[in-house]
Amino acid sequence: IEPISTSIAVGMAAALTGFLATYPNIFYYFNECCRPEWISLNKTALVVGIGATLGRTIYNYLHESCEPKWIALNATGLKVDLDRKLFGQHIASRIILKAVSGFMSNDNPKKPLVLSLHGWTGTGKNFVSQLIADNVYKEGMDSSFVHIFTSELHFPHASQLETYKSQLQQWIKGNVTNCAHSMFIFDEMDKMHPGLIDSIKPYLDYYDKLDGVSYRKAIFIFLSNAGGESITQTALDFWKAGRDREEIELRDLETLLSLAVFNNKKSGLWHTSLIDKNLVDFFVPFLPLEYRHVVQCAMAEMIVRGHQPDPSVANQVARDVVYFPKTERVFSVKGCKTIESKLDYYL
Numbered sequence: 255i256e257p258i259s260t261s262i263a264v265g266m267a268a269a270l271t272g273f274l275a276t277y278p279n280i281f282y283y284f285n286e287c288c289r290p291e292w293i294s295l296n297k298t299a300l301v302v303g304i305g306a307t308l309g310r311t312i313y314n315y316l317h318e319s320c321e322p323k324w325i326a327l328n329a330t331g332l333k334v335d336l337d338r339k340l341f342g343q344h345i346a347s348r349i350i351l352k353a354v355s356g357f358m359s360n361d362n363p364k365k366p367l368v369l370s371l372h373g374w375t376g377t378g379k380n381f382v383s384q385l386i387a388d389n390v391y392k393e394g395m396d397s398s399f400v401h402i403f404t405s406e407l408h409f410p411h412a413s414q415l416e417t418y419k420s421q422l423q424q425w426i427k428g429n430v431t432n433c434a435h436s437m438f439i440f441d442e443m444d445k446m447h448p449g450l451i452d453s454i455k456p457y458l459d460y461y462d463k464l465d466g467v468s469y470r471k472a473i474f475i476f477l478s479n480a481g482g483e484s485i486t487q488t489a490l491d492f493w494k495a496g497r498d499r500e501e502i503e504l505r506d507l508e509t510l511l512s513l514a515v516f517n518n519k520k521s522g523l524w525h526t527s528l529i530d531k532n533l534v535d536f537f538v539p540f541l542p543l544e545y546r547h548v549v550q551c552a553m554a555e556m557i558v559r560g561h562q563p564d565p566s567v568a569n570q571v572a573r574d575v576v577y578f579p580k581t582e583r584v585f586s587v588k589g590c591k592t593i594e595s596k597l598d599y600y601l
């Protein structure tokens with residue numbers, strides 16, 4: 255390299271850079287990104303963009319959506335919950351686990367899952383619905399995809415039947431459109447107007463789509479006391495015969511249940527075609543609860559409240575409960591329903 259020309263070249267480059275530095279606009283003329291006000295504008299846009307993306311990510315992470323992250327069956331969890339938390343319901347426990355696991359593992363069900371839970375008051379029908387919700391939805395009963403209807407609360411006036419019908423249909427359609435894996439619980443189903451039950455019938459059927467909406471991944475749970483008396487009679491017959499309650503099988507109750515529920519003209523269910531169209535997948539009987547189950551409920555409640563479970567307190571609570579029939583005093587009149595409040599008195 256020739257030293258004189260190199261020095262001249264370096265000197266000229268330095269002079270040109272110095273000249274350009276005193277006239278920044280010349281550079282901006284060719285490269286507009288570097289103008290200071292644009293730099294600050296771009297910086298602001300960048301910060302806003304990153305903020306928005308981050309915000310959206312955090313929102314999606316924390317806010318429940320109709321995604322597998324939020325909705326997926328924990329089959330082991332459901333089994334454990336049914337085994338450990340639900341007392342005295344061996345038939346219901348078995349059917350529920352089989353029905354829910356089978357349905358949730360099917361990617362392409364032909365129809366929604368429809369369960370009809372029957373039995374005496376306080377025997378665990380609402381409780382089981384909660385256990386199902388807890389093991390399907392991350393948010394459990396608080397999930398925005400779990401919906402509860404109570405006949406007397408939501409549909410109190412028979413005169414407004416037509417309004418209720420269209421509201422209920424819109425509500426179901428809207429929610430299933432929003433999330434196919436929605437769950438609908440209808441409490442006091444036997445008190446629901448037959449016309450209203452009929453209005454939801456299309457959603458329970460084997461349709462691929464209705465008005466562009468598929469209902470096949472939804473879960474419908476109907477709760478009622480219908481059939482409770484005949485279930486109780488069977489349990490009492492077993493007790494009188496000295497037979498173990500766990501020996502009672504679904505087939506011992508099925509016929510009785512259908513006769514009691516579907517031949518009972520006072521029952522809302524009887525008037526509907528839900529039954530003869532076979533839209534209910536499983537009829538689930540709940541047995542009346544005995545003294546020992548009430549003790550178990552009291553013990554469980556103590557644990558829930560963070561107390562050391564005390565058998566003597568649990569027995570005191572169970573002794574305070576009313577049992578029927580009057581002579582035998584085998585089954586708790588209110589099941590485990592009042593145990594929670596009774597416990598306040600003893601703790």
Ligand SMILES: Nc1ncnc2c1ncn2[C@@H]1O[C@H](COP(=O)(O)OP(=O)(O)OP(=O)(O)O)[C@@H](O)[C@H]1O
Nearest residue numbers: 339340341374375376377378379380381551590591
């Ligand atoms: N079989 C059971 N095992 C454990 N706990 C139970 C059982 N049955 C009832 N309980 C307890 O009693 C409470 C009330 O029961 P639940 O509401 O499930 O009764 P239900 O059968 O739905 O009654 P109803 O027909 O009057 O609505 C539950 O929240 C639960 O704590």
